Amino acid sequence: MSDAPFRRALVIKLRHHGDVLLTGPVFSTLAEAHPGIEIDALVYSDTQEMLTLHPHVRTVHTIGRDWRKLGPLAQLSRYWGLYKALKSRDYDLIVHLTDHWHGARLARLLKPRVSVAPSVKKNSARASKTWAKSFTARYPVVGGNRRHTVDIHLDALRRIGIQPSEASKPLRFVAGDAAEASVAAKLEGQGVASGGYILIHPTSRWLFKTWPVAHVATLVDALTARGDTVVLSAAPSKAELDWIAQLKMKLARPVADLSGQLSLKELGALIAGARAFVGVDSVPMHLAAATQTPAVALFGPSGDIEWGPWRSPHRLITEPFSCRPCGQDGCGGSKVSDCLTAITPERVLAELDGLLAETGRGVSR
Template identity: 65%
Template sequence: MLKDAIDLAAVKRVLVIKLRHHGDVLLTSPVFSVLKQHAPHAELDALVYHDTRDMITQHPAVSRVFTIDRQWKKLGMFGQLKAELALLARLRGRHYDLVVHLTEHKRGAWLTRLLKPRWAVARSGNYGKLFAKSFSHRYPVVAGNRRHTVELHLDALRRIGIQPGPDERALTLVPGANAEAVAGARLTALGLEPQRYILIHPTSRWLFKTWPVQHMASLIDALTARGEQVLLTAAPDPAELAMLEQIQQKLARPVASLAGQLTLKELAAVIDQARLFVGMDSVPMHMAAALQTPTVALFGPSGDIEWGPWKVPHRVLTEPLSCRPCGRDGCGGGKVSECLTLIGSERVLAAIDDVLAEVGA
């Protein structure tokens, strides 16, 4: 038995802090589900960066989502201080009993000290005395691509006495009625029917994690040659849109595209209606897993055990090189990852067929 387990009956409000990228925030969603299952009386709040909020808003277990806008830095010293103090006042007004801090970000340590919860849990590690003394509980992190990020997040709850059940660990992402309506209209305009198209998201915010343009074009041509409907998506980032343009120029037959045209919630709704998702290690891949859309994912420098599709029918394609996953921005820093370029389009096509056969789609 854990000697310093917390008393969940005494926990009325919880703040979960995750100041990272979109995918990282989405992978915290089981933390809220598990907390609500084990402490149904408690109100659960989230603190995330403003641009990542759509990954957690409308989660049925989340009461409030507070955000830190990275654009506050542009307000000048006094403008930023005013915004920070206003956030702190709102957080203090919630009177948290428990803070769950899911990164090593020192802002979480400062906030925990200022909010003064009865209990606070954060990861172990050499992050300095301020960090170490800010939390009542600390949990070890298993590094080296040996444990999925979802489980690493849930280790914070295990450390305070909550043991998640196997059926409590699914991702949760809610597109919302407005996004679903917009997505439906856009799909209809393109002549695409729900559960009939394959959605391919060829890009990532880090382009060294993407498959070569010619490989992707070859895969799309193989799919359209046999009559599959393909829809392309990408973020509205100039580099990602340029990559989409290069792919489209190499296609033997044109395919539908909503690249750069969707909000995150609308993208979620479009992924939710897809027959299959194909993409890289990216936010949309995690969104597909959360929405239970069968997935084929290509992994190069990043760790597939740590970041792979979570609890969804899927195939992960990697190249068995001794150096991967290295986490580097291409081989030798050259922005091109050989562990991706060596994956042939025929392997990806076979993986697509395997998943579709598995789910009977």
């Protein structure tokens, strides 16, 4: 690879919210390795809040997930507008972090000096050859729950001669003043002091990764019985809100609940202000890592090595089932994961107390 410094770079990650948040160290590493570089991102529009306000991200370009549902002319108009915006930036580096064909097309159209993408097998020999020829370099993807996703992202930079430092590896998330003020007002409205609460976000968009309602209720009741302040949060989807409603019916004492009331920036601010976070493999767990909030993370069928909290104070809880991590939609497709059900509330409470003591946040109330 050329040793000439990069002036402008485009990092592409067309995946879900957590995947996008975990790209942050790529921007920080590039900024550290090439002082003065301008780095843009290309993500799906619903995930852009994961990167906006990041100190090393100049502009977040977006693609709408709904573009594919538009008519041919409307699609062409939107993609042409995106292409013109990207072309005007004159990138000399493209870092493509998935196997999405958009990255290959853009690398061919924008013609940067250097372009790097994962080395993947496409669905035919011809497609694989086209993919390979679209980039100047490709990096191997170590799968099978053997390497953290952040390090897999950073492998793209290692492949082109850029080694991350320890200082550039942590995640970053900036909620912003407006989100912080909004959350403070919402907490005040429920009589909760900032910094004095334990946040429990028990749900995931994939409910088979969620701990049983009864277990969460037992944990919450144990915390409130000893005087800890608990705040609940969840996404605004009907499935998650219904789950929270079931939980609240089982609680011995009422707790503050901001479920379905927060933007992504506000959720990040809420997590940043907590004494500790308790949840499952989900975007909020990654936000806890990005804000250095101590987290207890429960993992069932998903890979804890690949997706666990990154470089932040945490306790990661699993049960030694020989079949995990299976990545399946519950045991036998039942939406219920036995490896999660087997985790007891008593163990989670003990791990939480140990983490609070370890991080100097053990004084409750």
